[in-house]
Amino acid sequence: MSLLEVHQVSKRFGGLTANQDVSFNVDAGQVVGLIGPNGAGKTTLFNCVAGYFAPSAGSIMLSGRNIAGLPPEACAKAGVARTFQVARTFGSMTACENVMTAAMLLQHNVARARVAALQWLAFVNLERFADKPAASMTISEQRRLAVARALAIQPSILLMDEVMAGLNPSEVRLAVDVVLKIRDSGIACLIVEHVLEGIMPIADKIVVLDRGVKIAEGTPQQVSNDPHVITAYLGDE
């Protein structure tokens, strides 16, 4: 049994079908990349798994429990953490308070939440920002802060929405390091990504969507040679 089993998931908005019968699995501790051209339905699928959308059909099993249609807070409690395309850090709080708020899901004690939060900040190399306002940090730092905040709920899988978009090459390397560190600590990662150079070297598996349908699945090597994928990205000759 895989950690996450997305089975025949469809999502329709009125007459528009954003996802059609998409299925794939994520095993514990795996890094899976979800890629595809603009409008392929990556973010819709992502939001279905994180509970922000209820799928129109299909099931999403996390450790054998169907979480499809549960609200985001219930998904979070079940073990699904997520980040957003824009960091969405809590602007009125310090970096540490951001992570503390998430750590409070496990226990409401503020002092213990702070101890846990400092550990997660160290995990993403942001401990020196602990008592700085989150709003004063750079985009790259805020993204890593959002990752620390997501990890503080101690999920079994972390969903990351375009963690590398808009970062410069050295920042991409930092983000990649963080992803590898998360994988090494046993947490699975499902990453929606546009920056293929960032995701290809670190993914155990790539799932490719195009127009709402899964067109390929396999190792980065396999999908980058797949003619369907090449057509989807580059168009027909």
Added chain:
Amino acid sequence: MKNYHFAIFTLVAALLLPAVIDSSHLNMAILVLMAAQVGVAWNMVGGYAGQVSLGHAAFYGIGAYASTLLLVKFGVNPWIGVLTGGVVAALLSLAFGWSCFRLKGHYFAMATIAVAELVQIFFTEWEYGGAAVGLYVPLDKPGWLWMSFSTKLPYYWLALGLLLLTLAANWWIERSYLGYYFRAIKDEPDAARSIGINIARYKQIALSVSAFFTAIGGSLYAQKEIYIDPNSVLSTALSIKMALVAILGGVGTLFGPVIGAVILTSIEEFTRIFFGGTGRGTDVIIYASLIIVIAVFYPTGIIGWMRSFRERRAARADASRQIAAHAASASTNNGEAA
């Protein structure tokens, strides 16, 4: 730490105040304390959790009517009536929240106005509750046991005690996990959900606690003024005043509403004395001007403005220190070169 010194100083001043002022000024001091208390209560949901309610008069009125009706119709002791009013308001806030929290931002604020209007209309039409004529609080049993006094001073202590109690509740909430959850909901509701916060539940907790303390404020008003009617305890103007007290002083800060109450009540009383009967509505004009000034220049209120002033001053001092250090090292370098 300086904030605590200021708070202790203010508290000592508040304890000594009745000894040095006459009874008409004492009445104004009581009005300040009562305005501050409802502002602090409003701040729980409107400030910390960021759900701007413009219908809090509903809770104030429910508190005032609950304790007064229990006393007038059933002879229930006001101390019990005050608590009952708080509990009733907290329970009714479930219906209030259920109907209004479906909406966000401005739409939420508009819905709260509508619900409060409904409550006001209900009390205006309700014969048993005195309808538009209102209710008188009987004065036949003076003393602390029946919370009824012929002098102002006991009301001053009651208002001060209630304000301190409400501040203590806010202080505790601010430091507990609830305070973090409320701020998270205010800052980024979607991100708050992603870390497992049930935002509907925590908004409702903020509203219920706020309703409880607002209603107790309303009961105290009834006991002090010994007369209530829908216009005095349920009007939209009152709702706006509660919000304004907190917004003027600084939303989401512990002492902001206290500062706001001092300023706002002073303006209100001043215009009443200065313009007398002809100036009806002058205070509303000043309120409106204040809202515009706050919105345009000081969206974080007086406390926020003072904080940024202090931070700017610290930053300037820091910068000049750096420039001085730089100049000093530059001159030594020059000295070496020479």
